[in-house]
Amino acid sequence: MNLPLFIGLRYTKAKRKNHFISFISLISMGGIALGVMTVIVVISVMNGFNKEFQQRMLSTVSHATISAFSGEHLTDWQQAIDIVRGQPDVIGAAPYIQTEGMLQGYRTEGALIQGILPDLEQQVTEFQDNLRYGAMEDLQAGEFNIILGIDLAAHLGVGPGDTVTLYVPEFRTTAVGITPRLKRFTVSGIFEVGMYEYDFKLALIHLEDARRLMRLPQAAAEGVRLKVDDLMRAPLIVRELAPELDGFYRIRDWTQEHVNFFKATRTERMVMFIILSMIVAVAAFNILSTLVMLVTEKQADVAILRTLGLSGSQIMGIFMVSGTLIGLIGTAIGTIAGLITAVNINSIIQTLEGWFNTEFLSKDVYYITEISADIRSGDVITIVGIAFGLSIIATLYPAWRASRVEPAEALRYE
Known part of the structure; x- marks a missing residue:
């Protein structure tokens, strides 16, 4: 040795x-x-x-988001979806409208309200897999149904079949003065993502109901959410998609949305x-x-x-x-x-x-x-x-x- x-x-x-x-x-x-x-x-x-x-987080939010450069609502979101669907890396696209509101049941709580199209939403998020009660198909245009996070529903003291009143920050003038816009919704489903931030603050309604509530133009949406085949490649895919959108749209990936x-x-x-x-x-x-x-x-x-x-x-x-x-x-x-x-x-x-x-x-x-x-x-x-x-x-x-x-x-x- x-x-x-x-x-x-x-x-x-x-x-x-x-x-x-x-x-x-x-x-x-x-x-x-x-x-x-x-x-x-x-x-x-x-x-x-x-x-x-x-x-x-990425089971409830998009891998990338398309919106208008002007910050206004998209009136041609279907055209944007048609453009990105031709890309092999994109596996889903769905329009959305998002606003903040106040929900009132037995108690009152602020919430983030998302208007969605159920059929397309299942292509970009996993709400359907996280539903404890109900189905995404229960959100039908004109029926004013709502799906709540489990902690939000518990705090409001409501369950499936109960009604809640939604107040949105859109004011109207009446004989008694200026009042907020409100609408009564029926709880048709409850989801549990496992993150308190979403289970306590998020509520889903149909896109058409959100459009009527906020009095937006016909076929308008705030933007389009995308799902890609590899979320870690989302920044690269977004850079490749940007020229295809001809500069009329702004596209951001999830790393930019949550960069901080x-x-x-x-x-x-x-x-x-x-x-x-x-x-x-x-x-x-x-x-x-x-x-x-x-x-x-x-x-x-x-x-x-x-x-x-x-x-x-x-x-x-x-x-x-x-x-x-x-x-x-x-x-x-x-x-x-x-x-x-x-x-x-x-x-x-x-x-x-x-x-x-x-x-x-x-x-x-x-x-x-x-x-x-x-x-x-x-x-x-x-x-x-x-x-x-x-x-x-x-x-x-x-x-x-x-x-x-x-x-x-x-x-x-x-």
């Missing part, structure tokens, strides 16, 4: 006279393991949050990664302290090895092997523990909630109420590489110091 490797392994495994050094070695190993585990779990949970948020949120999550993920990596750096400094004390304890041994002919680089190799082994074992333990924790994070959270009788992710505060982890091999490799690299760097100074030991000076009092 290579001599520095053999002696370095012996130093790591041997029982030392100074048990404090062995204790510090265990602390260093445990610190690296804890740091690696924490970073893997946190980054995987943040990846899972982003993935789950994208899936749930995704920029914030990317920044938060990067900052969290840097902060948590400091735990690994602190543990690496413990390795440095351990090796400095080990070099001090083994000065006589080092002096004898130098007199036997070992070079300075070989002496460095001995102590680098000892410190690297501590980092390697700690990194391996932390990686295994982190992967196991990340895979079972949802069960762990549920168990802790049961023990402490509390709810960590209240749905009226957080977008997502269930924690899931998305373990990415690239992230794990990066974390392991950083931890192992810091461990190796921490060995350089003590190993260099050991290589500078003068045999005569170290053996003077032996």
